[in-house]
Amino acid sequence: MARTTSPTISHRSARLQVVQLPDPSGDESLAVAVRDGLCSTPKTLPCRFFYDAAGSNLFEQICDLPEYYITRTEDAILAESAHEMVAGWVSDPIMVELGSGSSTKTRRLIRAALNAYARLRYVPIDVSRTILETSARSLVAEFPNLRVRAIAGTYSAALASLAINLDRPKLFVFLGSSLGNFTTDAARSFLREIASVMQPVDRLLLGTDLIKERSLLEDAYDDRQRVTAAFNLNLLTRINRELNANFHLEAFEHRAIYREDQGRVEMHLVSRVDQCVSIADLGLSVEFRAGESIHTENSHKYTVERLAELARSAGLAEESAWTDPDGLFRVQRWMLSR
Numbered sequence: 001m002a003r004t005t006s007p008t009i010s011h012r013s014a015r016l017q018v019v020q021l022p023d024p025s026g027d028e029s030l031a032v033a034v035r036d037g038l039c040s041t042p043k044t045l046p047c048r049f050f051y052d053a054a055g056s057n058l059f060e061q062i063c064d065l066p067e068y069y070i071t072r073t074e075d076a077i078l079a080e081s082a083h084e085m086v087a088g089w090v091s092d093p094i095m096v097e098l099g100s101g102s103s104t105k106t107r108r109l110i111r112a113a114l115n116a117y118a119r120l121r122y123v124p125i126d127v128s129r130t131i132l133e134t135s136a137r138s139l140v141a142e143f144p145n146l147r148v149r150a151i152a153g154t155y156s157a158a159l160a161s162l163a164i165n166l167d168r169p170k171l172f173v174f175l176g177s178s179l180g181n182f183t184t185d186a187a188r189s190f191l192r193e194i195a196s197v198m199q200p201v202d203r204l205l206l207g208t209d210l211i212k213e214r215s216l217l218e219d220a221y222d223d224r225q226r227v228t229a230a231f232n233l234n235l236l237t238r239i240n241r242e243l244n245a246n247f248h249l250e251a252f253e254h255r256a257i258y259r260e261d262q263g264r265v266e267m268h269l270v271s272r273v274d275q276c277v278s279i280a281d282l283g284l285s286v287e288f289r290a291g292e293s294i295h296t297e298n299s300h301k302y303t304v305e306r307l308a309e310l311a312r313s314a315g316l317a318e319e320s321a322w323t324d325p326d327g328l329f330r331v332q333r334w335m336l337s338r
């Protein structure tokens with residue numbers, strides 16, 4: 001099938017547009033990621049491929065788990081201070097959200113912005129097309145003064161497309177500690193990428209998880225109901241379906257470990273046995289030794305000092321910040337440094 005090379009608009013109405021950015025090709029496709037990641041030592045897979053429709057649903061379930069303090073803590077911070085987070089412009093800024101998912105917590109920001117400015121344009125960006133479109137439809141139904149331009153695509157492709165399209169003040173929103181999925185160098189580069197499309201009037205609202213005790217961190221990524229395990233293993237189901245592979249899910253075990261030296265929780269899929277997996281569409285056979293892992297996700301945890309250093313190195317400066325009473329999570333509003 002031919003790849004699309006320019007954005008397509010799959011839905012258009014007075015208040016809702018859904019834009020599909022071109023299919024990932026080259027470096028961004030699942031095929032390239034699987035070939036590169038499973039042929040390297042140690043084996044890795046990028047976490048953005050967790051989020052097919054099933055993966056996004058599982059992530060929504062994770063957000064409600066008792067162990068996953070991240071969502072409810074960030075939500076409580078937003079509930080308390082959303083009006084301050086969206087303040088500062090004479091008329092409505094455009095709210096651009098990276099990795100918006102179900103936009104559940106973002107509703108607090110949307111409501112606060114509508115109270116302040118009476119109307120709002122919201123641009124959610126997500127690789128997971130189904131959840132993006134479903135939440136965009138429910139948002140326009142819920143908020144009569146909201147216009148939504150939903151962009152299905154990767155962060156980088158969407159940011160590049162925005163640079164030429166948005167000439168109004170913008171509030172970038174990046175919640176859920178998704179920045180933590182980047183290594184330190186990649187986080188710095190990504191923040192620079194955001195900074196490169198910001199004007200002095202624009203702001204970045206960033207939600208980040210803070211370093212805390214090991215047991216809380218590991219439980220958050222290895223819950224008793226095994227929803228996170230299902231989320232991690234769903235990556236193999238996706239590769240089976242999309243690349244015609246024969247991973248046996250029961251032959252892999254979900255593992256989450258906090259690496260204090262790296263300040264991050266790592267998720268792995270560990271082979272329970274010596275085995276060989278075939279990925280027919282890539283003409284590839286991959287050998288696994290018992291105990292060998294595929295590293296599927298990093299979730300970096302920050303100190304306030306590390307965050308300040310990251311901001312500085314990306315050409316950004318802190319304007320305000322909010323935390324919960326227990327100091328578990330931090331939301332900060334950054335601007336271009338002068």
Ligand SMILES: C[S@@+](CC[C@H](N)C(=O)[O-])C[C@H]1O[C@@H](n2cnc3c(N)ncnc32)[C@H](O)[C@@H]1O
Binds near residue numbers: 056
């Ligand atoms: C950890 S979830 C956070 C969702 C939501 N923002 C929240 O705070 O609950 C990450 C979201 O980012 C999306 N995502 C992950 N990597 C992405 C990428 N490279 N480009 C665009 N979206 C991505 C996923 O589909 C998912 O919806």
